[in-house]
Amino acid sequence: MTAPSDQPRATMSLSPATLQGLEARAAAVDESDVTATQADDVDLAITVRDLSAWYGARRVIRDVSMDIRANAITAIIGPSGSGKSTLLRCLDRMHEVVPGARSSGTVSYQGVDIYDPRIEPAAVRRTIGMVFQQPNPFPTMSIYDNVAAPARFNGLVKGKAAQDELVERCLRQAALWDEVKDKLGHGGTSLSGGQQQRLCIARTLALQPKVLLMDEPCSALDPIATLQVEELMSTLKADYTIIIVTHNMQQASRVSDVTAFFNMGEDRAGYLVESDATRTLFTNPKNQLTEDYVSGRFG
């Protein structure tokens, strides 16, 4: 963890507000010290230690420890059943919403354990946003409200003018504004699949998160829409830490800076085989399993 030394950890009181405070501090560091954070290239957003997760009695991931770089795209690849989605869902506490699901180990964001009992899960999810496999805009809301309402409900925006500004900014960030600016009152589900997925990205961005978790965001999309979402991710990484689960190795190699390879163990629980710079992992992996997987010999 690269917490600045002039702000000792001992003074941090863990409370729901702490995450917000840490974000503000992290933002300040980003602005004042951009060169430093880029230069040493080890600015970490999320630290995972000994993370295991269960559905009922079945363990689905085992003892995962990994570091996730800030302002980079980390791809998580691996065969079906290797726990990729479960890992992602543990990073914003969405795993626990499934009845009977639990986890152990620690996940820290900016040095704060997101599983600390004093932290609200909802606060974690606002800071660490998630985009799902199936585009899931709210069907009874307009395009405008799909973006504005969650931010409004969370008390992040007040008043018509501020909302208009937020909707336009987030739809522009999601590269959707030009396609929908004349029909903001139309239903969110009237859009095509690719547009709906970008709408969901815009909706998540409206909460001003720091991290974007994307669970196979392109698997329901056609190749053109996939390309648009991939381009969007490359643009967004300047401001966000992105973690993407993908079945598509070409996609991982195209968009990501770091790739983590997961496999299913003999106990049927997923585990991290290795994680490295994407180019290294695809061309010169350390582990034979990784090489077999990326060269298409299994999975």
Added chain:
Amino acid sequence: MASDAVVVFAPTSRWRRRKANLFAFLAAFAFVLALIPLVAVFGYIFVNGIHSLLSVDFLIQDPPADLSATGGGVRNALIGTLEMTGLASLIAVPIGLAVAIFAIEVGGGLARGARFLIDVLAGLPSIVVGIFVYASVVVTQGHFSGLAGSLALAIVMLPVVTVSAEEILRLTPRPIAEGARALGLARWRAVLSVFVPIGLSGIVTGILLGVSRAIGETAPLIFTSLGNNFFTLDINQPMQALPLLIYRNALNSGFATARDRAFGAALLLILIVFGFNLVGRWLTARRRLAGSSR
């Protein structure tokens, strides 16, 4: 060449085609059979009741003290029915929706217990509901009243509203529910602003089902609102209702005027239920957004 086509696309055997036709015929026959009582009942009431309804006096006059006398209308019963059913809805709908939301969103033993009791309530004969309200409200207060009638109707409505709302809310697609969760929305906010709007037409249909059930009930009113022959808006007075009026007049169907009054009131009741359903459908259909496929 024809024989080649038969080889490539083997035709359905005559036996299979006959079987398919037979089942199609049986299904159509059952449909017609089910329709017969519906059409017969409505047709009979319509033919016998329409001439009473066509007179304006029928809606704006109260019935004569002597049911066998000519003239008079059903104003007191119409207003009483609307008032008591309305009050019953005000009681049953919020409670029913709250129980449904609690059962879905919170769950646990308390929710299961509440749901079990609601199921028991649904199976209770409505006359038992009437006796219960008689013993607990009418006897305590010392007089029959519209309020007691409303409470009885609310108890009849409650399980219908609860069960249908719960089933509709349970159908909220999981991706949508998880999406709301992942956006950090409070649970009550997700329910009220996302899940309820999605299920709105189903929930409204359930409410209308409850209203339709309550509006036609006679048994719970016999010992509670009792009925009377004069007009009142006071819920502390005994109050007339259309089913009670039908019941009392039909008992005197030896008199042509009482019989006609009963048929007119029955047709009016059917039209009110029909009207409620039309308005409900119109209200929920209107909310669809431009361009939505739903």
